[in-house]
Amino acid sequence: MSQKRLFLLDAYALIFRGYFAFIKNPRITSTGMDTSAIMGFMNALMDVIKREKPDHLAVAFDKGGSDVRYEMYQEYKAHRDETPEAIKIAVPYIQEILKAMHIPIIEVAGIEADDLIGTIAKQAEKENYQVFMVTPDKDFAQLVSENIFMYKPARMGNDIEIWGIPEVLKRFEIERPEQVIDFLGMMGDAADNIPGLPGVGEVTAKKLLKEFGSMENLLANTDKLKGALKDKIEANKEKGILSKKLATILLDCPVTFNEKEYELSHPDVEKTDELFLKLEFRQMKTQFDKLYNPTAVDENLEIEQPIKKVPAKKSNEDQFDLFGFSDEQSGEEKTNSHYADLSNTEHLYQIIQGDLGLKLFIQNLMNQTSVCFDTETTGIDALNAELVGLSFSFEKGKAFYLPFPENQDEAQVLVDKFKPFFESETIEKIGQNIKYDLKILSHYGVQIKGKLFDTMIAHYLINPDMRHNMNVLSETYLKYSPKSIEDLIGKKGKNQKSMRDVSIEEIKEYAAEDADVTYQLKQNFSPILDKAETKKLFDEIEIPLIPVLAAMELEGINLNVPFLKEMSVEMAKESSQLEQKINETAGEKFNLASPKQLGEVLFDKMKIGGAKQKKTKTGQYATGEEVLSYLANEHQIVKDILEWRQMVKLQSTYIDALPNQVDKKTGRVHTDYMQTVAATGRLSSNNPNLQNIPIRSEKGRLIRKAFIARDENYTLVSADYSQIELRIIAALSGEENMILAFKNNEDIHKSTAAKVFNVPLENVTKEQRSNAKTVNFGIIYGVSAFGLSNQTSLSRKEAAELIDAYYQTYPKLKSYMQDQVDFARENGYVQTVLGRRRYLKDINSANMMVKSGAERNAVNAPIQGSAADIIKIAMINIHKKLSEGNWKSKMLLQVHDELVFDVHNSELEKIQPMIKHEMENAFLMDVPLDVEIGIGENWLEAH
The missing domain is CATH 3.30.420.10 (Ribonuclease H-like superfamily/Ribonuclease H)
Known part of the structure; x- marks a missing residue:
């Protein structure tokens, strides 16, 4: 007889994971309810059921934290942010769904889910069950045994991970799974506010465990340590013992494994359907019904039919x-x-x-x-x-x-x-x-x-x-x-x-x-x-x-394919040379596209950024652009890697891809503009995405050279709003100093620099202007002193002083930003100059991270959205003029604040003032709009 399997789900770990997985694109119902956390949890649950077909299953919830750990250490989990409202709302719904599915909920006041799962897992093991603890939380690795496994759900395209004893030993570089407790105690845990041993990170913890085997043996043999580490550990022995106790999952909680109760049974499909429809989980309802009630799917029995029921007419x-x-x-x-x-x-x-x-x-x-x-x-x-x-x-x-x-x-x-x-x-x-x-x-x-x-x-x-x-x-x-x-013609494919x-x-x-x-x-x-x-x-x-x-x-734009073919050959050659240089600097050949290998070279071997580099949940070093950009000034190899990445991306995304997107019938490239993607109102571009062509780098700008006029009788014209977002925020805030600078046609960044650095306009340095420009544009997006210092050569203290000086220079700007946040808190939305609304459901969240994001949106959404609305008005008016005047010239592209035209040479002189007038007068404000126009045989030349 095959061994029975029990799956125990760590509810809150999966709920939080699901919520943050959707944080950039939350699941919102028609009533404005954020269902991301429910969706994330249900995805994990359904995946386990469909993939594993478990015999027994239960879900454990925290209820009021851990009384035992609070008694040991009052600061336990003290610094955690308030739980996001979407998660608070989610839990009752999730429990209601679980009840409808007849899945037992394990919940005891004052006891954490980790301890409930640990207790039941050990009980079920004794009854000859294989137990799978479904959680992304590495702490559970301490419980792994011959019949108890960690089951890490699939995420972001990655498959599930199942950790048995070999996987745990390899991941933590230990000899026995119980040593995970010592590892966690030594390292501490910032999320749970477990102090750990000062100066001990992941690498040091692994090293100490190899030498001493346990926390207790380490603390008994500190004489074998040297230097500052020895002093720190000896001074914090009590913290070490406490941290190990706090990290230990309890195995004696007042819960009992009930074989009959935990058996996976047929759900109340009528009740689950009702809940899924209420939550607007259409696809999940369909999947669920296919799993448990195929008839309901085939005959659509569970869905209320709003369409008028009319009997078939026969005559x-x-x-x-x-x-x-x-x-x-x-x-x-x-x-x-x-x-x-x-x-x-x-x-x-x-x-x-x-x-x-x-x-x-x-x-x-x-x-x-x-x-x-x-x-x-x-x-x-x-x-x-x-x-x-x-x-x-x-x-x-x-x-x-x-x-x-x-x-x-x-x-x-x-x-x-x-x-x-x-x-x-x-x-x-x-x-x-x-x-x-x-x-x-x-x-x-x-x-x-x-x-x-x-x-x-x-x-x-x-x-x-x-x-x-x-x-x-x-x-x-x-x-x-x-x-x-798909039901009609099948899924995509041959x-x-x-x-x-x-x-x-x-x-x-x-x-x-x-x-x-x-x-x-x-x-x-x-x-x-x-x-x-x-x-x-x-x-x-x-x-x-x-x-x-x-x-x-329909018009599309002409593309110089031979130019891109030449550029591709040159780019491949340059990226190969740069890759060789990076390998030589590193002293070994490795795969630059592998985050794992890259992290090991940069952080383990070359020690760039010091010892405490962040790792992802998979245990690899984080090597994203944000991390490497922060370290770029520390070592040339980091700059070279960032440049190599950009070259490879440019080649694959644009240089090699664009020729394949030329339509065979027209010989031109035809992007699709989408009006319903960006919540701010901005248009997005697809197939190809022309709005994401990088223009800050020389190679990125060079791609624009491939976009050319129709033929020798035409010229490309580019019309670009100058600093439109700054002009809008100046007008909306009524900030006289900024308005005056625009009205006087001053260089706004130089003018800002003169004011905040308190120097005459003519004495502003290039670096001062650059720093002022960063603040001018960053302030709309809520730039912090930390963010500003990362983007400039300023220290964090200097960045903070610059921001303070900026707000003193433009006091009404700060008042306006606060007014926007206050309006959002009261009304739940902000709006553009033309009434486009951006709803901000998290503006009153008790979770600081979530609330801060909503506050930033409260400030920048009206600015971005107003700019989007204004250029749309200009496009409508220009198109009308071109159509009514039967012009040969055509409007081709809209990219952010820029419009690109294919202009017949006979209309070149006449069209430029028309375009400029329509764009500058699309919407009148206290600050004049300014449009810069350029012409050329290609887009780069025109821009």
């Missing part, structure tokens, strides 16, 4: 009435060829067939005031995809699908019949990501006119931190799960089908459902936009921007 008369015509209106005989039979479903979706059916449908379509439409195509590349069908909806629960022939001449004839609808100024067109549809239809000579409503963008303004794809929105707001595209391979009946259900759902979402979002006071922003900026972006994406 031709009933089918005919769907189009809104009576016998007298049609004047034609009704036959079965007009419309396809309706399936017996809980909605009314219909295929438009036959000339009469098409004619009647278009007549009815033209009588509508608001219609949702959706294109079905052969692929997601809007430049090369062909129409497979069109779906329409203008009444809840009803939709129509029109299949298109594969022959493109025939398809064009069919599209032409719909031109009056698409080009009608009086019919509102609704869509989800309608920019894609605009681009598809443009290939068929259709220009969509009239009012637009994009549900994806509407929701972005309503709840910018949430996801905006249609299925998520439908499940959240309509409590209805639409059929996914086996994925084309839409042309799917039966018309299947496409009809899928496409008509999309139109119906999107139509219903529009009805939901319209009043919410009004309530959130973002309707004006929606109508006057975001929606008018859609055709502007579509035109830019």
